[in-house]
Amino acid sequence: MPPADPQRLPIAADETEAELRARILDLVEEHWRRFHQPKPFVPGESRLSYAGRVYGPEEMRNLAGATLDFWLTSGPYALQFEARMKEFFDARRFLAVNSGSSANLIMISTLCQEEIVRRLPKTGPRRMVPGDEVITPAVTFPTTLNPIIQNGLIPVFVDCELGTYNIDPDQIEAAIGPRTRAIFAPHTVGNPLDMDKLCDIARRHDLWLLEDGCDALGATFDGKLVGTFGHMSSLSFYPAHHITMGEGGGVVINDIPLMKTATSMRDWGRDCYCEPGMNDTCGRRFGWQLGDLPKGYDHKYTYSSIGYNLKVSDMQAAVGVAQIDRIADFVFRRRRNFAHFQQRLGELAGDIILPVVHPKAEPSPFGFPITVAEGIDRNALVRWLEDAKIETRLVFGGNILRQPGYRSIEKRVHGELVNSDAIMNRSIFIGVYPGLTPDMIDYAADRVLAFFRRT
Numbered sequence: 372m373p374p375a376d377p378q379r380l381p382i383a384a385d386e387t388e389a390e391l392r393a394r395i396l397d398l399v400e401e402h403w404r405r406f407h408q409p410k411p412f413v414p415g416e417s418r419l420s421y422a423g424r425v426y427g428p429e430e431m432r433n434l435a436g437a438t439l440d441f442w443l444t445s446g447p448y449a450l451q452f453e454a455r456m457k458e459f460f461d462a463r464r465f466l467a468v469n470s471g472s473s474a475n476l477i478m479i480s481t482l483c484q485e486e487i488v489r490r491l492p493k494t495g496p497r498r499m500v501p502g503d504e505v506i507t508p509a510v511t512f513p514t515t516l517n518p519i520i521q522n523g524l525i526p527v528f529v530d531c532e533l534g535t536y537n538i539d540p541d542q543i544e545a546a547i548g549p550r551t552r553a554i555f556a557p558h559t560v561g562n563p564l565d566m567d568k569l570c571d572i573a574r575r576h577d578l579w580l581l582e583d584g585c586d587a588l589g590a591t592f593d594g595k596l597v598g599t600f601g602h603m604s605s606l607s608f609y610p611a612h613h614i615t616m617g618e619g620g621g622v623v624i625n626d627i628p629l630m631k632t633a634t635s636m637r638d639w640g641r642d643c644y645c646e647p648g649m650n651d652t653c654g655r656r657f658g659w660q661l662g663d664l665p666k667g668y669d670h671k672y673t674y675s676s677i678g679y680n681l682k683v684s685d686m687q688a689a690v691g692v693a694q695i696d697r698i699a700d701f702v703f704r705r706r707r708n709f710a711h712f713q714q715r716l717g718e719l720a721g722d723i724i725l726p727v728v729h730p731k732a733e734p735s736p737f738g739f740p741i742t743v744a745e746g747i748d749r750n751a752l753v754r755w756l757e758d759a760k761i762e763t764r765l766v767f768g769g770n771i772l773r774q775p776g777y778r779s780i781e782k783r784v785h786g787e788l789v790n791s792d793a794i795m796n797r798s799i800f801i802g803v804y805p806g807l808t809p810d811m812i813d814y815a816a817d818r819v820l821a822f823f824r825r826t
């Protein structure tokens with residue numbers, strides 16, 4: 372490659388690395404200022420997204436800084452991100468991973484590893500083996516369900532509630548069978564599950580409790596963050612989610628015996644737990660005798676679980692680190708937008724089911740879900756809003772058992788999935804993400820009201 376054009380990129384011969392870096396980052400910030408600012412909103416012309424990344428110069432400076440560091444793999448930013456998220460959740464451990472789907476895969480696969488048997492206490496939930504059952508809602512995101520199937524476990528489908536869109540907590544206990552080992556449920560569109568009921572059932576029946584918190588960062592139940600109730604919980608940092616690093620996710624680990632195996636599942640299944648760039652953290656790198664390996668076999672190449680590689684790059688983590696500082700403001704704005712819709716659309720109570728929130732819950736809303744009354748054409752509402760440049764989304768896979776890929780999976784279904792079908796046929800959600808301002812919410816609410824006022 373030819374050297375940089377000296378006219379375009381004047382570099383003083385005596386410029387230090389720190390000076391050059393500072394200048395590059397200032398230019399990056401200037402780029403953000405000039406070319407990344409949100410455009411003014413023009414009702415009917417600007418597209419109102421259901422979600423999107425919200426970021427400032429800090430994210431771009433961090434990303435450019437990580438590029439200059441050229442660490443590439445998980446490194447200092449990934450460690451910083453994990454430490455800060457661990458503190459945020461007051462968790463035992465926080466694992467940064469490359470997606471929310473990977474976080475779900477790690478959680479379920481961890482509980483299936485032979486490795487955990489020797490770490491678990493004498494009482495409480497046991498390791499899961501093929502044929503064991505996991506209770507999960509029929510309205511779900513595919514990669515909440517997939518790890519159950521991929522690990523040879525049997526999903527037990529329970530219906531959901533209209534209004535909360537969560538698994539119906541009152542049907543869970545009756546769905547438990549002799550081989551049921553876990554409950555795995557999302558806090559759908561950021562609305563907390565009834566954690567009193569779920570924790571109580573899991574405790575009394577010695578079940579694993581896994582929360583899919585991908586849509587719910589910052590939501591609380593009884594004043595406590597969701598993600599801190601179950602043995603483990605997942606997060607997604609895809610741009611539609613509460614904070615982003617492009618592709619990314621996290622596992623909140625609240626149970627000490629699961630920490631090492633979950634980390635190993637992310638890191639190729641290895642037994643070694645050295646952080647990036649470290650060697651011999653255990654002090655016995657060449658002193659172990661594990662499995663049928665010869666004594667002293669390098670711990671870095673010793674595998675105690677059947678793992679994956681699901682780590683983040685340091686560039687992703689660098690963006691995530693800057694986003695952490697925005698969590699409180701993002702949650703505030705999501706709640707403000709949600710309350711605004713709730714207030715504007717309240718008069719439609721006969722035409723739509725408005726969101727229902729447990730009295731102890733404070734959602735960190737992913738969207739504003741509505742279900743049209745029977746006899747109202749949901750698809751006509753979707754077209755009406757999309758024509759007005761207002762994006763809509765369905766509640767993920769609807770009744771996932773009706774999806775083409777899931778028709779012949781091995782499963783057990785508890786009761787009738789009546790509400791799950793209703794959600795599939797009659798529900799949508801619209802955006803509340805922090806990039807939406809009150810005038811945008813008013814515009815969207817006006818269009819929803821106009822749909823129902825047509826004669």
Ligand SMILES: Cc1ncc(COP(=O)(O)O)c(C=O)c1O
Pocket residue numbers: 469470471472473475512514515557583585586606607608609619620
């Ligand atoms: C509830 C839920 N779980 C899991 C995921 C998967 O996250 P990712 O897209 O980061 O893989 C999503 C994604 O939207 C989700 O909404």
